[in-house]
Amino acid sequence: MSDIDEQELLASVPDKLFIGGRWREASDGATFAVTDPATGATIRTLASGTVDDGRAALDAACDAFPAWSRTPARDRAEILRRAFDLLQERKEQFALLMTLEMGKPLAEARGEVVYGGEFLRWFSEEAAHIGGRYGANPEGTGRMIVSRHPVGPCYLITPWNFPLAMATRKIAPALAAGCTAVVKPASLTPLTTLYFAQLLADAGVPDGVVNVVTTTHSSEVSDAIIADRRLRKLSFTGSTPVGVGLLKKAADNVLRTSMELGGNAPFVVFEDADLDKAVDGAIAAKFRNIGQACTAANRFIVQAGVADDFARRVTERVRGFRSGRGTVEGVTIGPLIDDRAVAKASELVNDAVQRGASLRTGGSAVQGPGTFFEATVLSDVQPGSDLLREEIFGPVLAIVPFETEDEAVALANDTEFGLVSYVYTRDLARGQRMIERLDTGMMGLNVGVVSNAAAPFGGWKQSGLGREGGDEGIAEYLETKYTLTPDPFG
Numbered sequence: 001m002s003d004i005d006e007q008e009l010l011a012s013v014p015d016k017l018f019i020g021g022r023w024r025e026a027s028d029g030a031t032f033a034v035t036d037p038a039t040g041a042t043i044r045t046l047a048s049g050t051v052d053d054g055r056a057a058l059d060a061a062c063d064a065f066p067a068w069s070r071t072p073a074r075d076r077a078e079i080l081r082r083a084f085d086l087l088q089e090r091k092e093q094f095a096l097l098m099t100l101e102m103g104k105p106l107a108e109a110r111g112e113v114v115y116g117g118e119f120l121r122w123f124s125e126e127a128a129h130i131g132g133r134y135g136a137n138p139e140g141t142g143r144m145i146v147s148r149h150p151v152g153p154c155y156l157i158t159p160w161n162f163p164l165a166m167a168t169r170k171i172a173p174a175l176a177a178g179c180t181a182v183v184k185p186a187s188l189t190p191l192t193t194l195y196f197a198q199l200l201a202d203a204g205v206p207d208g209v210v211n212v213v214t215t216t217h218s219s220e221v222s223d224a225i226i227a228d229r230r231l232r233k234l235s236f237t238g239s240t241p242v243g244v245g246l247l248k249k250a251a252d253n254v255l256r257t258s259m260e261l262g263g264n265a266p267f268v269v270f271e272d273a274d275l276d277k278a279v280d281g282a283i284a285a286k287f288r289n290i291g292q293a294c295t296a297a298n299r300f301i302v303q304a305g306v307a308d309d310f311a312r313r314v315t316e317r318v319r320g321f322r323s324g325r326g327t328v329e330g331v332t333i334g335p336l337i338d339d340r341a342v343a344k345a346s347e348l349v350n351d352a353v354q355r356g357a358s359l360r361t362g363g364s365a366v367q368g369p370g371t372f373f374e375a376t377v378l379s380d381v382q383p384g385s386d387l388l389r390e391e392i393f394g395p396v397l398a399i400v401p402f403e404t405e406d407e408a409v410a411l412a413n414d415t416e417f418g419l420v421s422y423v424y425t426r427d428l429a430r431g432q433r434m435i436e437r438l439d440t441g442m443m444g445l446n447v448g449v450v451s452n453a454a455a456p457f458g459g460w461k462q463s464g465l466g467r468e469g470g471d472e473g474i475a476e477y478l479e480t481k482y483t484l485t486p487d488p489f490g
């Protein structure tokens with residue numbers, strides 16, 4: 001439950017494009033509706049930006065760049081810190097807004113405000129620590145200066161599943177580095193970004209440093225911005241197919257790119273694991289965000305001796321979930337984002353069952369209103385089932401048994417994705433071997449959630465390029481310059 005009035009909150013969210021510090025209608029006056037996935041009702045109608053609006057936003061980011069890039073790092077840091085403080089004051093508003101437009105239970109939305117806010121705090125601290133170096137070349141004939149510079153105006157594209165955190169994870173390091181940005185949120189969940197743009201302005205971010213274009217013409221607007229020679233960086237979080245298309249377009253402009261793409265996380269449980277902790281970790285890794293996380297465990301690879309016990313225990317926990325609108329006290333599972341997501345979950349479950357999996361609980365779409373799918377557990381999922389290959393992106397926990405460590409490694413690595421893996425074992429040496437043997441950019445060793453602003457978040461293989469968070473996160477927005485000067489004594 002929230003004490004905030006939903007209608008008042010929604011009415012307070014800006015409904016226009018944010019360009020050069022001003023709120024503007026779309027150049028052709030077009031609008032689009034944002035719906036609450038728990039009810040299907042329209043909750044707000046917003047401006048739908050055109051290609052011209054996208055260019056105007058890039059103009060504003062380019063105009064603001066010289067002054068912002070020369071603003072002392074300490075001043076940039078303090079603005080980001082003020083944004084962090086304001087976010088704490090507006091925590092409940094942001095949480096409720098995310099629940100309304102995206103569907104996650106309020107407790108999880110509050111968790112996202114904490115997580116998303118940490119990027120503002122972390123990068124406010126990083127801003128003041130952008131170093132360089134000075135030293136003699138090995139021959140002693142000169143002095144080398146290595147300096148770091150903001151890369152330039154950036155285009156930041158975010159997905160719908162973490163409307164706040166995916167925005168702060170890009171905007172905070174960009175601003176800390178001295179870059180300006182055009183942000184394009186997903187059209188399914190744009191309200192949080194607009195509300196956040198207002199917060200940044202209130203925190204003292206100068207006009208034009210952050211611009212937001214909401215649109216239902218993502219492809220056309222993005223193509224024009226990405227082709228513009230003034231743009232220097234593209235950072236995208238979303239699905240692998242869209243990321244691949246954007247990378248091809250970015251190549252024409254030789255853009256720096258960061259790609260946070262899809263996942264297919266294995267969650268490996270060995271017989272020597274603490275099963276209570278493995279079950280807790282499994283529930284968090286699978287059902288956080290209603291299974292709609294790139295880090296969501298997609299395949300539970302469980303050693304044969306404990307596979308049945310594990311399946312029984314997770315099924316018991318899942319049967320205790322309460323599904324409903326995320327604003328209702330006690331609800332643990334909200335709706336999926338839209339009809340397509342429900343249809344995909346249904347298809348994947350049906351395919352697995354037809355191929356011989358046992359359905360332990362759930363398995364069906366729920367009658368509307370709203371786009372709900374039952375929390376589901378499948379055991380004995382057979383090789384070749386679609387859900388072992390594809391990102392499920394829904395509340396479906398699929399268990400595959402294995403016998404030996406080599407088999408577990410082969411199953412876990414049998415995917416083109418490489419974002420994150422989870423391993424549960426009490427054997428330290430085995431844990432260390434798994435760190436070296438699993439092809440993922442991140443690993444939870446006896447832990448079911450790995451995200452942290454101080455950590456380099458990112459994937460191997462088709463899960464992406466680059467890292468967000470940590471000191472790696474700001475490096476993505478910096479260029480390196482090497483300068484040689486003569487030996488001053490020569």
Ligand code: NAD
Pocket residue numbers: 157158159160161162166184185186187218219220222223237238239240242243245246259260261262263293294295391419459463464
């Ligand atoms: P999506 O690829 O459909 O959309 C992501 C963003 O790209 C949205 O803003 C969308 O409007 C925009 N977009 C779509 N088509 C476009 C085009 N042709 N040109 C330019 N922009 C376009 O992804 P989604 O459904 O919003 O998000 C879910 C996906 O994101 C999942 O695959 C998930 O794993 C991934 N994801 C990855 C991470 C990560 O850090 N690796 C984090 C969150 C989500």
